[in-house]
């Protein structure tokens with residue numbers, strides 16, 4: 001069986017390192033290159049703390065795609081860089097699996113259109129942890145019965161985007177089934193700006209950033225005399241890797257755009 005040839009962008013990042021280990025330890029995958037801001041021309045194996053690998057490091061993304069001709073790009077960078085990488089990969093008909101968060105609604109629409117234009121599969125997954133995907137699905141289920149909901153997402157303090165991609169996706173999934181409602185007292189006023197968090201169609205999203213955290217979210221529903229809390233916690237980044245593998249294996253079999261792992265998990 002031919003191996004899936006993979007390029008990883010952001011290999012020295014917190015998620016990138018895990019992804020490099022996943023690809024190098026998976027029999028059916030071949031790491032053919034990585035894209036970094038530094039160390040052009042070195043091999044991955046020459047980087048401190050990385051396992052033996054002859055995969056070349058590129059600082060020029062397009063040069064990397066042209067030289068190593070991967071099947072799949074795994075992007076774990078920043079929103080601006082991730083957007084550029086994903087668009088470029090689609091133009092080369094290379095299938096992106098994107099964990100990078102912070103894309104706008106317009107960004108996602110543009111990527112969906114590019115995907116269709118180039119008939120190339122693409123998976124954008126705000127959260128690769130299976131438990132987090134279930135949390136989102138359960139929250140959508142609960143929102144049919146509870147109209148009032150607040151999302152609290154908690155992440156490490158090095159995170160760039162707020163609210164998290166998972167919180168935005170959760171709010172979108174809930175809003176697909178929830179009766180539109182502006183929550184809280186109609187006359188409520190913030191005496192300190194931001195006290196009620198971000199407003200997504202009347203639901204509130206609160207972002208906590210603290211050292212010691214990895215990735216956590218709770219979705220709180222309230223109704224007369226009762227509350228329901230649905231919570232997920234990732235305690236390490238290897239919790240995301242089975243989802244990355246599922247996404248890589250699935251993207252190889254499709255030529256459409258998928259936003260969210262819930263669309264490919266049975």
Ligand SMILES: NC(=O)c1ccc[n+]([C@@H]2O[C@H](COP(=O)([O-])OP(=O)(O)OC[C@H]3O[C@@H](n4cnc5c(N)ncnc54)[C@H](O)[C@@H]3O)[C@@H](O)[C@H]2O)c1
Nearest residue numbers: 010012013014015035036076077099100101125126127128
């Ligand atoms: N989908 C998920 O399940 C999931 C899980 C964790 C993190 N994330 C997201 O993944 C992204 C990365 O998270 P992280 O914690 O690993 O961040 P990080 O800051 O540790 O890593 C990002 C890496 O991208 C690299 N980078 C920046 N610009 C680059 C460029 N032009 N070319 C190549 N590399 C470049 C940086 O050098 C850095 O090593 C974030 O958007 C985060 O929100 C998603």
Ligand SMILES: O=C(O)C1=N[C@H](C(=O)O)CCC1
Nearest residue numbers: 101126127159164165166215
């Ligand atoms: O560490 C991060 O950054 C994470 N980001 C994702 C998000 O924005 O939802 C998911 C989990 C970790």
